[in-house]
Amino acid sequence: MRILGIDCGSARTGYGVIESDGVAHQLLAAGVITTDTKKPFEERLLTIGRGLREVILGCAPEEAAVEEVFHAVNVQTALKLAHVRGVALFAVAEAGLPLGEYSALEVKTSVVGYGRAEKRQVQLMTCSLLRLDRPVESEDAADALAVAICHANRSALKRRLEVAR
Amino acid sequence: MRILGIDCGSARTGYGVIESDGVAHQLLAAGVITTDTKKPFEERLLTIGRGLREVILGCAPEEAAVEEVFHAVNVQTALKLAHVRGVALFAVAEAGLPLGEYSALEVKTSVVGYGRAEKRQVQLMTCSLLRLDRPVESEDAADALAVAICHANRSALKRRLEVAR
Numbered sequence: 001m002r003i004l005g006i007d008c009g010s011a012r013t014g015y016g017v018i019e020s021d022g023v024a025h026q027l028l029a030a031g032v033i034t035t036d037t038k039k040p041f042e043e044r045l046l047t048i049g050r051g052l053r054e055v056i057l058g059c060a061p062e063e064a065a066v067e068e069v070f071h072a073v074n075v076q077t078a079l080k081l082a083h084v085r086g087v088a089l090f091a092v093a094e095a096g097l098p099l100g101e102y103s104a105l106e107v108k109t110s111v112v113g114y115g116r117a118e119k120r121q122v123q124l125m126t127c128s129l130l131r132l133d134r135p136v137e138s139e140d141a142a143d144a145l146a147v148a149i150c151h152a153n154r155s156a157l158k159r160r161l162e163v164a165r
Numbered sequence: 166m167r168i169l170g171i172d173c174g175s176a177r178t179g180y181g182v183i184e185s186d187g188v189a190h191q192l193l194a195a196g197v198i199t200t201d202t203k204k205p206f207e208e209r210l211l212t213i214g215r216g217l218r219e220v221i222l223g224c225a226p227e228e229a230a231v232e233e234v235f236h237a238v239n240v241q242t243a244l245k246l247a248h249v250r251g252v253a254l255f256a257v258a259e260a261g262l263p264l265g266e267y268s269a270l271e272v273k274t275s276v277v278g279y280g281r282a283e284k285r286q287v288q289l290m291t292c293s294l295l296r297l298d299r300p301v302e303s304e305d306a307a308d309a310l311a312v313a314i315c316h317a318n319r320s321a322l323k324r325r326l327e328v329a330r
Contacts, residue, residue: 045251083250
């Protein structure tokens with residue numbers, strides 16, 4: 001199963017695509033869509049939406065995963081992030097990809113085994129689970145990969161439970 | 166100048182297109198994009214984005230206007246609305262339309278002449294300003310038309326001020 005994970009942000013939106021059988025995960029692509037903070041917000045949303053569309057076209061994921069809405073730092077930040085998330089969900093739905101949504105707690109528990117893990121630990125475990133020589137450079141891309149891995153694990157668990165029934 | 170006004174909502178997104186010279190306004194189109202509340206949120210965002218895209222293709226507006234983010238009823242509602250607004254801004258930016266953003270206070274002041282006007286008053290004044298025989302049926306479409314009229318008035322004022330300089 002090929003999975004796209006997205007880590008939404010108005011300045012930097014991370015993405016990561018993995019191939020996974022639910023046990024082993026392989027990195028296919030990871031990166032960050034950056035936007036010019038001096039540009040009008042709607043143009044930045046356009047950059048993010050088009051960027052995600054390109055990633056989807058280029059990597060052909062079969063499913064997608066994003067984090068749920070957030071323990072917001074403050075309301076204005078949360079509202080901005082929700083705009084970006086709207087554009088991301090639109091891009092995913094436009095491509096017809098089934099979507100998984102997970103809380104930050106679920107992602108960290110799934111990847112690090114501990115819901116209150118720090119960003120650095122997530123980055124290192126993502127690196128380890130994907131058997132990379134070194135962590136992906138961007139924290140945002142690592143977060144996106146973590147969401148994708150979480151989705152892979154959860155989907156595999158779900159399939160195993162269905163078989164066991 | 167042909168202007169698209171949008172009134173964002175996850176269940177009902179109103180739109181209205183007017184032709185305006187800054188003094189007289191003429192109704193070209195108005196309606197509501199409704200979404201199935203039982204469907205996943207991302208599919209509803211897709212319906213809204215595609216709906217707005219169709220309106221833009223069909224009516225060929227030159228500019229667009231939306232309300233700013235809101236004196237939110239509650240945080241969850243505001244976050245949902247911000248997702249929809251993100252998709253609307255994306256559709257507007259994708260079509261290359263310049264965007265105007267106005268507070269509810271500005272819209273009401275521009276259309277009714279009173280910032281605390283009630284929904285019904287906005288609906289009646291919109292009807293009157295567009296010289297319609299009766300108010301447009303949907304409140305959401307009327308709100309969208311009000312935003313478009315506000316943008317028309319503001320743009321005309323701006324042009325007059327520039328000429329006067």
